[in-house]
Amino acid sequence: MKDVIIATKNRGKAKDFETLLAPYGVRVLTLHDVAEDLDVEETGTTFRENARLKAETVAERLGKIVIADDSGLAVDALDGRPGVYSARFSGEGATDERNIEKLLGELKKVPDEERTARFICVLAVAGPGLETRFFEGACEGRIMRAPAGDNGFGYDPVFYVPNEERTMAQLSPEEKAAVSHRGAAIRQLEEEARGLFGTEEDR
Numbered sequence: 078m079k080d081v082i083i084a085t086k087n088r089g090k091a092k093d094f095e096t097l098l099a100p101y102g103v104r105v106l107t108l109h110d111v112a113e114d115l116d117v118e119e120t121g122t123t124f125r126e127n128a129r130l131k132a133e134t135v136a137e138r139l140g141k142i143v144i145a146d147d148s149g150l151a152v153d154a155l156d157g158r159p160g161v162y163s164a165r166f167s168g169e170g171a172t173d174e175r176n177i178e179k180l181l182g183e184l185k186k187v188p189d190e191e192r193t194a195r196f197i198c199v200l201a202v203a204g205p206g207l208e209t210r211f212f213e214g215a216c217e218g219r220i221m222r223a224p225a226g227d228n229g230f231g232y233d234p235v236f237y238v239p240n241e242e243r244t245m246a247q248l249s250p251e252e253k254a255a256v257s258h259r260g261a262a263i264r265q266l267e268e269e270a271r272g273l274f275g276t277e278e279d280r
């Protein structure tokens with residue numbers, strides 16, 4: 078079975094990738110499996126810069142092809158915040174719960190029709206002798222007034238997906254894969270980088 082290395086320590090993201098890559102019959106490995114000690118500082122100011130930093134640092138260390146995911150939530154009423162700072166929105170020791178609490182607090186006075194937002198995902202693929210390539214996906218939605226649903230991670234419980242009439246956390250993993258920013262980015266990658274997950278015969 079072919080291994081696909083995702084340069085992440087986020088177990089929620091890793092689960093998303095397992096669902097997304099299930100059709101390819103590959104095994105998803107994360108930093109927890111291949112380089113637990115490695116902590117890449119996300120010093121960039123764009124998703125692209127941070128995705129590049131994570132992918133290239135880990136690819137260099139391992140001497141293998143690596144995919145990194147830098148993603149986040151852009152809220153229109155907050156001029157695109159928290160954006161690249163989504164994971165660290167509530168500061169030191171941020172958790173998904175505290176990030177959601179801060180977000181709902183900042184949006185308290187924002188009326189329903191102005192609560193539009195999007196999830197953004199940039200994937201970087203890096204490897205020895207390869208020029209790093211980028212693939213992007215987005216998912217449009219609205220920020221709820223209270224969390225709903227237990228699936229997913231991060232801001233999923235407060236991210237309402239209009240076409241599904243539910244929050245991202247109320248979707249099954251397969252349903253999320255079909256509509257999410259991460260799903261869109263992976264499909265882009267699949268289209269442009271055929272063979273990365275193995276040939277037809279390998280599957």
Ligand SMILES: O=P(O)(O)OP(=O)(O)OP(=O)(O)OC[C@H]1O[C@@H](n2cnc3c(O)ncnc32)[C@H](O)[C@@H]1O
Nearest residue numbers: 085086087146147148149150163164230231232233
């Ligand atoms: O850097 P790695 O180790 O991959 O893990 P991370 O959680 O720090 O990942 P990012 O730096 O890319 O920050 C992304 C944050 O954006 C949010 N986010 C991204 N994708 C999401 C999704 O599918 N559902 C909910 N929240 C998401 C969530 O808060 C993430 O922690």
Ligand SMILES: [Mg+2]
Nearest residue numbers: 087119147164
């Ligand atoms: Mg991170």
